[in-house]
Amino acid sequence: MVSQDKVAPDLSAAIARLGEMIHEAGNIVPFTGAGISTECGIPDFRSPGGLWTKNRPIPFDEFLASQEARNESWRRRFAMMDEFGGAKPGRGHRALASLYRAGKVPGVVTQNIDNLHQASGFAAEHVIELHGNTTYAHCLDCGTDYTLAWVRERMDAGNGCAPDCPSCGGFIKTATISFGQAMPEAAMRRAEELTVGCDLFLAIGSSLQVWPAAGFPLMAKRNGARLVIINREPTDFDAAADLVVHQDIGTVLEPFIVH
Numbered sequence: 001m002v003s004q005d006k007v008a009p010d011l012s013a014a015i016a017r018l019g020e021m022i023h024e025a026g027n028i029v030p031f032t033g034a035g036i037s038t039e040c041g042i043p044d045f046r047s048p049g050g051l052w053t054k055n056r057p058i059p060f061d062e063f064l065a066s067q068e069a070r071n072e073s074w075r076r077r078f079a080m081m082d083e084f085g086g087a088k089p090g091r092g093h094r095a096l097a098s099l100y101r102a103g104k105v106p107g108v109v110t111q112n113i114d115n116l117h118q119a120s121g122f123a124a125e126h127v128i129e130l131h132g133n134t135t136y137a138h139c140l141d142c143g144t145d146y147t148l149a150w151v152r153e154r155m156d157a158g159n160g161c162a163p164d165c166p167s168c169g170g171f172i173k174t175a176t177i178s179f180g181q182a183m184p185e186a187a188m189r190r191a192e193e194l195t196v197g198c199d200l201f202l203a204i205g206s207s208l209q210v211w212p213a214a215g216f217p218l219m220a221k222r223n224g225a226r227l228v229i230i231n232r233e234p235t236d237f238d239a240a241a242d243l244v245v246h247q248d249i250g251t252v253l254e255p256f257i258v259h
């Protein structure tokens, strides 16, 4: 059970307590999941009706093993692009960007692949993407980047067959990390540095069920930071947090937007 004094009783108490904690902190690291982007129209995985319920993710070994899996993976990507391609940063993204501009946040660690932290004003080098980025593609062998538009054109011209890299013949995949694919080492290292260096860690909109990403909140806590969890649903880490807010992210973070 989570002790009741840690769960904010209502929205205004949550905002007030969070405001105090932000004020008292010198180095804040936000850690975000799909929940920060749902108000932008991008569904999360694990909420009812989330992406998980519609499409089983294609594991990395299947992507490598079968042309049909690559075709299917790209078909889904383009269907997603048509649905969510125009998504703009939400209130949560804008509040975090305000704290970043104020010099309180050195960088954001995110599980999201939607590029919305960059779009809200974070410099690309200050967005630590644990699961990559879906807004461009690259060759898995030589690393050459490709635009999604290029892949789409080639697929359309090739009867729906996902193209291989023209320079080396390698497979081309969105720059995301699939289940079963190795975590990006540099991003993991940077996330760890930020996590152990902060005095306030904000876990926002993550079910904290995907590992190893889910390990960062506890790592922060063990290194002496205060831990805040903002998520509509309870998580397994609520008991370890100093403040738990089971409310809508945009509503909780809106007061921290500085225009």
Ligand code: NAD
Residues within 6 Å of the ligand: 032, 033, 034, 035, 036, 037, 038, 039, 042, 043, 044, 045, 046, 047, 050, 051, 111, 112, 113, 114, 115, 131, 205, 206, 207, 208, 209, 210, 230, 231, 232, 233, 247, 248, 249, 250
């Ligand atoms: P998740 O789907 O497992 O959990 C999202 C959590 O956010 C849920 O617990 C839900 O209750 C909560 N939530 C949703 N909307 C909310 C709101 N408005 N206010 C408060 N809480 C809200 O997401 P995850 O933990 O990020 O893990 C899913 C994986 O899927 C990630 O690794 C990520 O790479 C990927 N993903 C990314 C995106 C994206 O980039 N936007 C979208 C879907 C999935």
Ligand code: ZN
Residues within 6 Å of the ligand: 139, 140, 141, 142, 143, 144, 165, 166, 167, 168, 169, 170
């Ligand atoms: Zn290549």
